Amino acid sequence: MDNLLGDYLRARRQLVSPEDVGLPAGGRRRVRGLRREELALLAGISSDYYMRLEQDRDQNPSAQVLDALARVLGLDDDATNHLHSLTAPAPAATTAVGPAPVVPPSIAELIGTWPATPAYVQDRLTNVLAANAIATALSPRYAPGHNLLREVFLDPAEQDFRVDWDEMTADGVGGLRASLGRDVGDPAATELVTELSAKSERFHELRSRHDIKPRTGHLARFRHPAAGPLDLHSDKLTLPGPDALSLVVFHAVPGSRHAETLASLANLVDSN
Template sequence: MTDGPNLLGDYVRARRELVTPEQVGIPAMGVRRVPGLRREEVAMLAGISADYYLRLEQGRDRNPSVQVLESLARVLRLDDDATAYLLRLGADRTRRRQRRRRKETVPPGIAKLVAMLPLPATVEGRYFDVLAANALATALSPRLVVGANRLRDVFLDPAEQALY
């Protein structure tokens, strides 16, 4: 499931229990087993799915947008301080740091092998960038040089299209 305390879910659940159906214009019919609003009612009034609201309350989704949090604050009738606290709880989540793409390089042994091969040879990276090319490959196509992108060349260069 999740690790760590679910402060956002606990806060939203506690505030949901304080709002009565009459306060938000929902007719109270029959016996209610829970104090305050039901989860489905909060979700409907906030304009989100009941499943998403349930995931927020249970801590299975800790990445709500500011718009969702503001909508929940409106439905739960939070004042400015309580809304600010709710927004801080939503922003307090840990985000995965985006990894910086490592520059792709060719190991020295592979570069030496490519240079020594008696036939055209290139080494391409993950995104079809030419990382190494020998003289025969460059003679075959002047676009087979280190730093060129093979995919871009095949689509945009008529000479490369004719070659293939």
């Protein structure tokens, strides 16, 4: 059985140095980050009780205990909420593959009417399900059938295409963990994580941090092979429905050089 709470506490504990919480470094240390007893002391709980939490021998800590641990670990609101969620009842395990998500026809029609606004629809695993012409002109990897996490970690061309590749990969792994939460039994998610962990050292390293980074919007910086440098604001909007789909829309600052570049790319699409 997965020890979600213990794995998360251990991973986050290893990322906090003694100096971060006002403790002396104390010479050579055999463990990375805080010792269990140091975290327990700072959180106001016994070392034995903390040990039981990390070893999955107590799965019902109080909200006050979790908040105290989150404070010492320096967790933000999203990560603290995730910590609390790890003590909630686990969703029913399943090995069955459900029906493929369906993009609402009205959404597909809508983004198709946007000639100069790149947009696509993805599921919670970053599988692209629908995209308009300007999105696929921005990158062929935004075409339906591609998985963006797989592309960004396994396609070397992505490191050249994305100026902010390091930040994007970190946010992508944190976003995946946030979207899955306790649902670790999804066969498709398990397959994707297993593949990327085996093939990408970067993914394996980031996954071991247990970062939680829900993403709603950011600045995406591209090196387009034809159009050149292109900085676009990216916003992710959750679509209603049971399939946890998101609409991702790009836009440039009006009047900027990047807006002119995006318009030129749109004209190139029209001419074809």
